[in-house]
Amino acid sequence: METIKSLQGIVEFVSVGEAGSFSEAARQLGVSKSHISKMIRQLEEDLGATLLLRSTRKVQLTNLGEKYFQSCRQSLSNLRIAKSEITDLSQTPAGTLRISAAGVFGEEYIAPVLIKIAKDYPKLKIELDFSSRLVDLIEEKFDVAIRIGELKDSSLVAQRIASRLEYVVCSKGYLQQKGSLQDLSDLTQHNCLGERLLWTFKKRGKLIQVPVTGNFKSNNPRVILKAALSGLGVARLPGAYVFEEIKKGRLVSVLDQYSEGKKDIWVLTPARKQNLNVRMFVQELKSYLAEGYNDVLF
Structure with a gap:
């Protein structure tokens, strides 16, 4: 019975710890603020420890309260998962x-x-x-x-x-017109599309950032894709946007040897x-x- 008694107030305590407020915890649990206060006070008395520091503006966990909160929250999560695994069998x-x-x-x-x-x-x-x-x-x-x-x-x-991988791409027509793009230093000679001013690559096992410039910026990847397909410049885009275009030959992938990885x-x-x-x-x-x-x- 002592074990059962010590469990009282844990749900309320975890709710207050997550919400940072007695009022919000009471709202989420559908009970009164006074009920929350009563249950946590009883919990602290049972444990013989102060779990929460209360003020007119905020509620803060003590050092012991923080440790107890983390353990209790994980335990409640495990109980919810166990319950759902049982009830879901017939649902x-x-x-x-x-x-x-x-x-x-x-x-x-x-x-x-x-x-x-x-x-x-x-x-x-x-x-x-x-x-x-x-x-x-x-x-x-x-x-x-x-x-x-x-x-x-x-x-x-x-x-x-x-x-996912990101690819540096351009159209064949653009590459033929503007020249080689085989080394990272070549990027300074090209019109780089998009909103990012730094592109990240991996060289000799280390990540490096390369400054880029261009005359067309947008935070919409589909728009940047259209610009690259039109031959406006070089784009850096996730594979989901460009894989089919590379496969069909409408775009060329360059600088693959410097890919920063997945x-x-x-x-x-x-x-x-x-x-x-x-x-x-x-x-x-x-x-x-x-x-x-x-x-x-x-």
Whole structure:
């Protein structure tokens, strides 16, 4: 019984730790602020330790509280996952699945999977958002986000689903007109398209940044692709944009020997969102990429 008693207040404590506020935790749990205060006070009494420092403006975890918070949050996450694994055995995907993606990867590789899922599971409502900004999954109630490159937010669960390469490309006509592009130093003689002023390469095992200039800037990769196809200049774009154009001979890939290498593509989810809908989507996405697009992405 003592063990059961010591468990009381943990959900409230973790909610306050995540929200940084008694009021917000109470709102999320659908209880009163006084209930939250009472449960955490009892928890602190049971433990014989102060977990939170309270002031009129904010709530802050003590050193012991921070350690206890991390352990409790992970334990609650494991309990939620265990519960979903049991309940999902007799369920099919339903409810809402909100996904954040961007660019051609979202259009060409995420959207087809979601369209198939929508056909297979008509009770599942899918929302695919193409905002270019980095959304806050928890605050904006997204189930999944697709992100590329190095990750910084350790509070999210990350699964690597693919990798991508960036290519330096131009049209054959442009290359014939403007001359050779075999070394990084040659870039100074060429019209480099896009908004980035520094292009990253790898030379003798080290990453280096090369300043570039050009007379056409845009933060839209499709527009930069059109400019390169027209013969305006040299572009640096992910393989998803240029692979088919290179394959068909409309663009030429140059400086491949200086490629900076692959960048990982991740599925990110809040810890509490590892439910049937998310797991099914990730499984379908991995299968789709492995079957037809590994030559583009991996």
